[in-house]
Structure formats: structure tokens, C-alpha cells
Amino acid sequence: MRRSHSFLALALVSGLALTACGTNASEAPAETQTVTMWSHAAGNEQEIATVTEAIADFNKSQTAYKVVLEKFPQESYNDSVIAAATSDSLPCIVDVDGPIMPNWAWAGYMQPLTLDSALEESLIPGAKGYYNGTLYSAGAWDASLGLLTRKSYLDAAGIRVPTIAQPWTKAEFDGALKALKASGKFEYAMDWGNGWTGEWFPYAYSPLMQSFGGDLIDRDSLAQADGVINGAKSVEFANWFQSTFKNGYANVKQSGDRTEFINGTIAMQWNGNWAVKDAYEKFGDDLLILPPVDFGNGPKVGAASWQFGVSSSCSVPEGASKFIEFILQDKYIVAFANRIGLIPATATASAEVPNYAAGGPFADFVTFSNDYGVKRPETPAYLFISKAYEKAIADIINGADAQRALDTAADEIDRDLADNDNYS
Numbered sequence: 001m002r003r004s005h006s007f008l009a010l011a012l013v014s015g016l017a018l019t020a021c022g023t024n025a026s027e028a029p030a031e032t033q034t035v036t037m038w039s040h041a042a043g044n045e046q047e048i049a050t051v052t053e054a055i056a057d058f059n060k061s062q063t064a065y066k067v068v069l070e071k072f073p074q075e076s077y078n079d080s081v082i083a084a085a086t087s088d089s090l091p092c093i094v095d096v097d098g099p100i101m102p103n104w105a106w107a108g109y110m111q112p113l114t115l116d117s118a119l120e121e122s123l124i125p126g127a128k129g130y131y132n133g134t135l136y137s138a139g140a141w142d143a144s145l146g147l148l149t150r151k152s153y154l155d156a157a158g159i160r161v162p163t164i165a166q167p168w169t170k171a172e173f174d175g176a177l178k179a180l181k182a183s184g185k186f187e188y189a190m191d192w193g194n195g196w197t198g199e200w201f202p203y204a205y206s207p208l209m210q211s212f213g214g215d216l217i218d219r220d221s222l223a224q225a226d227g228v229i230n231g232a233k234s235v236e237f238a239n240w241f242q243s244t245f246k247n248g249y250a251n252v253k254q255s256g257d258r259t260e261f262i263n264g265t266i267a268m269q270w271n272g273n274w275a276v277k278d279a280y281e282k283f284g285d286d287l288l289i290l291p292p293v294d295f296g297n298g299p300k301v302g303a304a305s306w307q308f309g310v311s312s313s314c315s316v317p318e319g320a321s322k323f324i325e326f327i328l329q330d331k332y333i334v335a336f337a338n339r340i341g342l343i344p345a346t347a348t349a350s351a352e353v354p355n356y357a358a359g360g361p362f363a364d365f366v367t368f369s370n371d372y373g374v375k376r377p378e379t380p381a382y383l384f385i386s387k388a389y390e391k392a393i394a395d396i397i398n399g400a401d402a403q404r405a406l407d408t409a410a411d412e413i414d415r416d417l418a419d420n421d422n423y424s
Contacts, residue, residue, distance in 0.1 A: 009058045035067045036091035038081070040306065042071035046339035053335065054327040061326070064148060065319035066067065067093070085311075087107045092314035093323065096137055097199070098129050098304025099222060099376035099386070105131040106162045106380035106423055110134055111312045114321050125346035126303035126373050138324065139307035140333045141342035144369040145204060146301075147290035148261060148279055149268040164367055165376055167291040170240075177249040187260070189249040191269040192241075194397055195256035201390040204242065207374055207405050209299035212237035215377075216389060217413065222379040226412035229389070230406035234263060237295070237395070238402035245397055261399070274341050274363040278390040280361055289364050303373030305342065333380055343369050380423040384416040 006137040032365035037055070046069060055067045070091065072080050078100070085107070096104055104110050112134045120128065120135060126142030128135060154161055157179040162168040168176065187332060193204055206216055212395045214234030218224045228234065244250045251266075258275075260266035261280055269275075280287050308327065310320040326332075333349040337356060343349040343365055355362040376382055378417040392409040396402050416424070 020095050030064065031064050031321055033316045033376060035065050035093065035316055035323060037067055037069050037093035037315075037320075037323070038095065038096055039069060039071050040074045040077035041382055042073045044074075044340070047279045047336070048112055049329070050332055050335045052337060054332045055323075058323050063115045065316065065322065067265050068391055069101045080105075081109065088097060088313060090311040092311060092316060092320045093308060094311055095308050096129070096135070097306055098126070098139070099199070099378075099382050101129040101131040101137045101307065101309065101423045102131040102378050103380040103383045104309075105136045105174060106371075108312050110136050110309045111314070111317060112204070113138060113309055113324065114317075115328075116327055119325060122346045122348070123328070124345055124347075125344075126305065126343075126375070127307065129304065129307050129378075130311070133141050134283070137307035137309035138345075139305060140328055140336045140345050141340075142303060142307060142345065142369050142373070143272050143274060143305045143342050144270050144303075144365045144373065145207070146268060146276075146365060146368055147268055147273055147292065148276065149288050149290065150154060150286045153180065153267050161288065162290050164268050164364065164371075167230065168293045169294045170293060172252050173293045176268075177244065178245075181247075181249050183267075186267045188251050189245060189267050191254060191258060191266045191271075192244070192250050192260055193258060193270055194250070194252070194394075195253065195254040195258065197394075198390065199386060202376060202386045203266070203302040205393055206376065206389065207292065207302050207372075208241065209234050209237040210294065210374055211295035211297050211348050212240075212298045216228045216369075216385050217381070218308050219377065222381070223417055225417075228410075228411065229392075230403065230410040237362050238396050240398050241393075242399070242402060246399075266412070272341060273362055276362055276365075277341050277355075285350060285362075289362065291368060299368075300374050301368050301372045303369060306396050309314065313337045327395075331343050381417055381420070382409055385413050388412045 023365040039051055055069055057067050081094060101179045114134055115138060123138055124142055127139045129137035150261040159176045159179055177189045180186060193200060206409045212233045214231055214237055215228050218228050247250050263280060276289060292301055308324045310317050314320050330346060330349040333346060334352045344353055344356055350356045350366055354360055356366055388409040394403040395405045
């Protein structure tokens with residue numbers, strides 16, 4: 001990878017005893033119960049369009065519940081949820097970024113999510129959020145990263161086109177960067193996306209570190225970063241990553257709009273499937289979507305994106321869960337994928353999306369997500385880990401000593417874990 005809203009009072013109409021002409025007493029229908037929902041996607045017209053369609057269809061399909069939506073800009077959404085939790089005014093349904101969910105569950109913002117078991121089983125791993133082994137959230141999509149370049153670029157430089165069966169090794173990737181830079185056709189060989197900030201850093205770069213054999217925290221205990229985020233393999237990654245900037249292959253001052261690859265001044269880009277549509281429209285079949293590099297421990301990409309969950313203060317959790325099941329039908333998963341370009345959360349939905357169906361131009365992203373996806377550590381500490389890692393990598397890009405920067409991150413994370421009793 002930020003207004004509060006009060007619940008409506010909900011009441012059931014009690015049964016009314018009616019006696020007439022000797023008939024038995026009967027009950028009046030129960031009043032429709034309101035289920036409030038917040039979305040982070042204000043401003044994203046395509047995403048909101050699918051959400052509002054699903055809400056309208058759900059509200060028409062039954063009379064027990066009525067979902068009412070309030071939209072927030074993504075930049076302010078998380079802060080709004082935290083403020084609402086503090087004032088006990090959370091809505092029934094929240095959407096939550098996958099890696100943040102364990103913190104919200106631990107903090108008491110969310111309750112376990114009950115889904116039909118067949119639906120839960122059908123969702124790809126990156127579309128399900130578990131904390132302490134319990135499902136708390138589920139989503140209609142996942143996202144994946146890949147290397148974007150053009151076949152004509154690689155052919156001209158004599159570079160092998162990697163495949164899922166045989167991705168580039170570190171040595172091959174280093175050679176590709178060197179050859180593309182030496183061709184003189186590009187200002188830079190590689191766009192790592194370092195003009196972006198926030199959650200992009202751990203989402204995009206920690207999988208590269210994991211492919212080296214490092215990680216953000218000890219995955220078994222989730223109680224120690226020292227020796228892991230600053231361990232030998234993590235430092236090896238950091239020194240290598242820094243070298244791509246020192247050697248002039250990547251731009252320390254990379255722009256945030258990332259238009260250079262489309263404009264032809266950068267040869268290759270580390271980016272997500274959400275960005276590939278524009279490149280495909282520009283380059284057609286010359287566009288290559290390459291698997292991540294195998295740096296020694298297999299190719300890796302980040303997993304888990306935005307998902308739906310039920311707040312802990314929701315008074316009608318059964319209605320909230322029914323709506324989440326409703327919006328996770330393939331009909332809406334397909335609509336999300338077609339409109340916003342993300343990976344469908346079920347295999348059956350993928351088969352209905354031309355870009356992601358077998359043989360589709362973006363189908364490899366589905367493989368990347370399923371085969372290479374690594375979730376960020378499923379711990380409430382992740383919110384702190386993310387910020388510490390972002391600062392360390394930003395400093396390393398700008399020339400800081402890698403060991404020292406990662407040592408600082410390890411110390412800060414372990415101090416946070418200790419201060420919070422390991423979030424037990």
C-alpha cells in the first residue's frame with residue numbers, strides 16, 4: 001500500500017396478535033434492517049460502479065436487509081476507520097487492505113467472517129484474509145507484479161526471453177540491465193517504481209528480498225525481526241538493489257507518474273497488472289509480461305489486496321455476511337476485473353474475463369499470483385513493519401549503508417513488538 005458515521009438504530013417489529021373471525025394470531029413481517037458499508041474507493045468510478053450495482057441487486061433480491069454505502073477517498077480511509085472505532089461508530093461492513101487486516105482484527109475493529117465453505121474454498125489465496133487461523137476478510141480480486149518490457153528490446157540486445165518454466169536468474173537479469181543500458185537507446189534500463197511511496201515499498205520490494213532468502217520478520221514466531229530483516233540474505237538483497245541505482249540502471253529520482261516505459265525512455269518496468277492495459281494498447285503483441293526474477297529462492301510477488309469484512313460493532317453480522325457472499329459471486333468478480341483490471345478471485349471468474357482467461361494476454365498474472373504470491377506477515381505488527389521497511393529501503397536507494405539501515409529497522413520493529421507484548 002485516512003469521517004465517522006453513526007449506526008442507525010435497528011429494531012424488529014414484534015408480532016402482533018390479531019383475532020378476527022376466529023383466525024389464529026399471526027406476525028407482521030420483520031422490518032428491513034439497515035447494513036451500513038464504507039468503501040475506500042471514492043474517486044474510482046469503475047470500482048464504485050460495481051459496488052453500487054451489487055448493492056442495488058442485493059437490496060432488490062430480498063427484504064430482510066438494506067445495504068447503505070458511504071464512500072471515502074483512499075488517502076483518508078484508514079484514518080476514518082480508526083477514528084470511528086475510537087468513537088464506537090464503525091459501519092457494519094468495512095473494506096480493508098489485506099496486510100492491514102490483522103492489525104484491525106487484533107485492535108478489535110473486526111469480527112470473524114462467516115462465508116459459505118464452498119465460496120471460501122473457491123477464492124484464490126490472495127483474496128482471503130486470516131488472522132490466527134480465522135477468516136476475517138475476503139475480496140473479489142488480487143493483484144500481482146511482473147516485469148514489463150518489449151520483445152523488440154530484448155531481441156535487439158540479444159537477451160533471452162524468460163518464461164514461467166525458466167525465469168531469469170540473478171546473473172541473467174544483471175546482464176539484461178547492463179545490455180539494455182549499454183545499448184544507448186534508453187535513459188535508464190529499469191523503473192522500480194521508487195517514485196511511489198507508502199505500501200508500495202514492502203509490496204514491491206520485500207518479495208525480491210524473499211527471493212534472495214531474506215524476509216521482514218521471523219515468520220514462525222512473528223516475534224522477532226533482528227537477524228531476519230537485517231540478516232545476511234536481506235542485506236545481500238539490499239546491496240544488490242542499491243547497485244542498480246549506483247550503476248545507473250535505475251533512476252534514484254524516478255517520477256511518480258511512471259510514464260517513461262510507455263514513452264520509450266526506460267526499457268523495463270516492475271509494475272502491477274493494473275498498469276498493463278495501457279502498455280498493451282500501446283505496444284500490442286510486442287509487449288512482454290515477464291515472470292519475476294529467481295534470485296535463488298524462487299520467484300516471488302506480493303499477495304493480498306483490498307477485501308471486505310464485518311466490523312466488531314455490527315449489530316446485524318448475518319446481513320453483512322450475506323452481502324459479502326453476494327458481492328463475491330462470479331458476476332461481480334468478473335465486473336470488477338473487466339472494469340479495474342485486477343485478477344479475478346476465482347478460477348471460474350477468470351475464465352470469463354478475456355484478458356485473464358487461458359490464452360488471454362494477461363493470463364500469466366494469474367499464474368504469478370497463484371504460484372509466486374507471498375502475503376506480507378499476517379501480524380498486527382505489520383503496520384509498523386511496513387513503515388520501518390519503507391524508510392530503510394528509501395535510505396538505501398539514496399545511498400545509505402544497507403546493513404546499518406536494516407539494523408535500524410530491526411531495532412525499531414523489535415522495540416514495537418516488545419512495547420505491545422508481541423501483539424498477543
